[in-house]
Amino acid sequence: MIREAALYISPNAGATRLATVKRGYEAVLLERTPGWIHAVVTLADSPYNSDSELEHGRDLTGWMQDKGFISATTPHGDEILFGEASDCEEEASRSSGRAGAAGDAQRLYYRVYDLFPKSPLAGEAMYRAADIQWQLDRQDVQSRPSYKNPDPALRPEIDEDQMEWVRKKFPHTRWADLAAYRMLENKMCGDWLAASKCPEQEAAAYEKYADRYPDSPKAAEAYYNAALRWASVMTIYKGEGKEKKIPEAAERAERDARKALEKNASPEWNAKAQRLLYVVEQHIAIWGSAVE
Numbered sequence: 001m002i003r004e005a006a007l008y009i010s011p012n013a014g015a016t017r018l019a020t021v022k023r024g025y026e027a028v029l030l031e032r033t034p035g036w037i038h039a040v041v042t043l044a045d046s047p048y049n050s051d052s053e054l055e056h057g058r059d060l061t062g063w064m065q066d067k068g069f070i071s072a073t074t075p076h077g078d079e080i081l082f083g084e085a086s087d088c089e090e091e092a093s094r095s096s097g098r099a100g101a102a103g104d105a106q107r108l109y110y111r112v113y114d115l116f117p118k119s120p121l122a123g124e125a126m127y128r129a130a131d132i133q134w135q136l137d138r139q140d141v142q143s144r145p146s147y148k149n150p151d152p153a154l155r156p157e158i159d160e161d162q163m164e165w166v167r168k169k170f171p172h173t174r175w176a177d178l179a180a181y182r183m184l185e186n187k188m189c190g191d192w193l194a195a196s197k198c199p200e201q202e203a204a205a206y207e208k209y210a211d212r213y214p215d216s217p218k219a220a221e222a223y224y225n226a227a228l229r230w231a232s233v234m235t236i237y238k239g240e241g242k243e244k245k246i247p248e249a250a251e252r253a254e255r256d257a258r259k260a261l262e263k264n265a266s267p268e269w270n271a272k273a274q275r276l277l278y279v280v281e282q283h284i285a286i287w288g289s290a291v292e
Contacts (some may be wrong), residue, residue: 001025002084003068011036011063015246018062022100023088024107026114027069030061035064045103047110056257059087071115076135077117082125085109106132113169123166123175130162134182157186166206177216184209194288196236203229207256220265226271227256231280233285239288253280 001019008015011033016223019029019041023060043058070077085108092101099132109132113123137158146155161177170176187205189198206226210219237245253276260273279286 001027001064001066002070002080005060005064005068006039007060007064009062011038013065015063018060021064022107023104024111025066025086026111029071032066035066036063037069038063039056039069045107047107047114070111078112078121080117081108084120085125085128089128091207099148102136104134105129108287123170123173126169127166127178129177131168131182133162134158135288138185150191151282154186155190159187174215177213178218180213181209181216181218181222192236194236194239196240196242197234199229199236202226203233203252203256210259217265219254220263220269220273222258223256223260223263224269224276225262227253227273227276227280228286230256231276235285235287236282250280250283253292265269 002023004179005021006013006022007018007021009018010016020044021043024047025044025071026042027037028041030038032038038061040059040061041064043060048244070081074080085105088098088101088105088108091097092105098104106129109125109129116122132224141156141158144156159193160183163183166179167176184205188202192198195196203226206222206229210216210222210226213219216222230249233249234246235254237243237249257273257277257280261270261277264270276286
């Protein structure tokens with residue numbers, strides 16, 4: 001379904017209402033009468049369960065007005081579902097957006113893959129569904145006091161199941177690369193605590209990603225993020241009395257920034273990398289509050 005609809009006990013708007021069918025709910029068609037469809041509707045607010053498989057919610061059988069029902073035989077059905085999902089995602093991003101729009105978008109994106117697995121939109125739809133869940137889980141994890149722990153191993157992780165599913169279903173694609181990039185967030189520290197260990201580890205994680213996925217749309221960003229951390233470490237080393245390590249950090253920052261430029265990903269990332277090169281060469285502090 002691409003619209004919210006009432007489910008009735010019989011094909012009559014005056015009949016007893018059984019439930020409200022939300023966008024993206026699965027509905028299996030049983031029969032049609034003029035203006036109405038008889039269907040089994042699965043009431044599941046998320047397309048996933050803890051095993052990242054289709055969640056089997058409560059099934060209800062009833063009647064709905066024959067509007068907004070998309071099946072595998074609907075002409076341009078994949079585009080219609082994707083378009084509705086995109087609209088819901090945009091709605092969710094607004095401060096005054098419709099309640100539940102993010103969940104609607106997630107379910108609809110999943111249905112693109114579910115109903116049209118061969119569609120050219122299937123990979124992006126699957127990634128977007130997983131990414132919405134990732135963002136919701138991230139908000140939950142970051143709200144916990146333990147998230148501030150500088151050691152990633154000692155703080156709660158964002159569930160990676162759905163991102164791993166994207167990698168499994170669409171291996172060696174940009175969607176798998178994007179999923180791998182998202183999962184780097186679980187390797188980041190909650191707080192550096194003015195110590196060099198965390199930014200060093202984070203820089204290494206970004207470098208490893210960019211080297212492993214050279215064709216990823218996030219490769220330039222990964223190299224930039226690595227360079228940014230090496231540039232930040234230059235200042236931290238001073239506070240730790242490790243001035244001898246500053247030249248090496250500067251060299252790695254410059255190298256990663258130049259690699260970001262080589263990707264020529266976009267004018268914005270090129271500009272950010274050029275600015276970073278400049279501040280490293282000038283030894284301008286970019287971390288902390290010190291003013292020279």
